[in-house]
Amino acid sequence: MIARQIETALSRAQVICKRRGARLTPVRRRVLELILSSDQPTGAYALLGELQRGRGKLGPPTVYRALEFLLAHKLIHKVETSSAFIACADIEHPHESQFMICDDCGATEELRDEEIVESLRRLGERRGFAVERQVVEARGLCPACRSAQR
């Protein structure tokens, strides 16, 4: 993402937080900025490394707490199979989403398919299960790597 878009996204996040009485503090804002800057999912320790470039030595809890906040407010998603974090593509409308992850280059795309969301929710309901969170990730090869393979 380019600088211009990042600023816009940060402003929007700021507004959303204010509306909810939540505080997008400098640390949290900076972590979100770092995640927005990368087009691929970023690991917690990579974020920590970047954070430290500005503020000297910091411990993992600092970044994990910021991540916890950003996750709670759905400003970012966690990609479970990569143990990494990615900016949400539509923070105005909290949602469940799905991810396509390339095993070759790591490219990760956020998708939204209501059919899958509903199927999974219904599947749980039928069993008396109250689904709170969905993790749906498809791993494989992206179009680019797919054609490069041959």
Next chain:
Amino acid sequence: MIARQIETALSRAQVICKRRGARLTPVRRRVLELILSSDQPTGAYALLGELQRGRGKLGPPTVYRALEFLLAHKLIHKVETSSAFIACADIEHPHESQFMICDDCGATEELRDEEIVESLRRLGERRGFAVERQVVEARGLCPACRSAQR
């Protein structure tokens, strides 16, 4: 699972491996047995601990290599959001499956819904993505914990 069923499952696994020219060695068989014995997903280090009770000190690679084999042959599944391993409920028919995991008690159920499998595969295809592996996990509250909460 009770001892009787475990033996049956192990025998079936043995047959399947032989058919494929794969070797279900003592270590691998033992790890599978441990996973079958637990009705909840088991972590690699818990398995390692059990393994050591019989064979003295062993390192993590021993158990991770066994897990790698069992996963490759679809005798077990990995529950990504728990970093734990669970026996497959139908090893005769390799498949993609989904999991319902209780955040409260850890109870984990393997489901099979072809609709979700197909939706996700098609979703990938539409984007030129070749889906090799699906991770579909729903976290929430199981029926028991749900009623216990009130």
Next chain:
DNA sequence: AATTTGGTGTTACGCTATAACATGCCACGT
């Protein structure tokens, strides 16, 4: 017999995540 292959043992290390406690900051009621 020599070579190859696959499985295991061993050591060491890296990455991911959290517990526990200390410190600092700010809003609020007095």
Next chain:
DNA sequence: ACGTGGCATGTTATAGCGTAACACCAAATT
């Protein structure tokens, strides 16, 4: 202004998950 309670952050230590690299051995292949 003062104290206080709540929240965010800093700090240290440790737990949990996973793999690289190399050594060894036994069975299969030549």
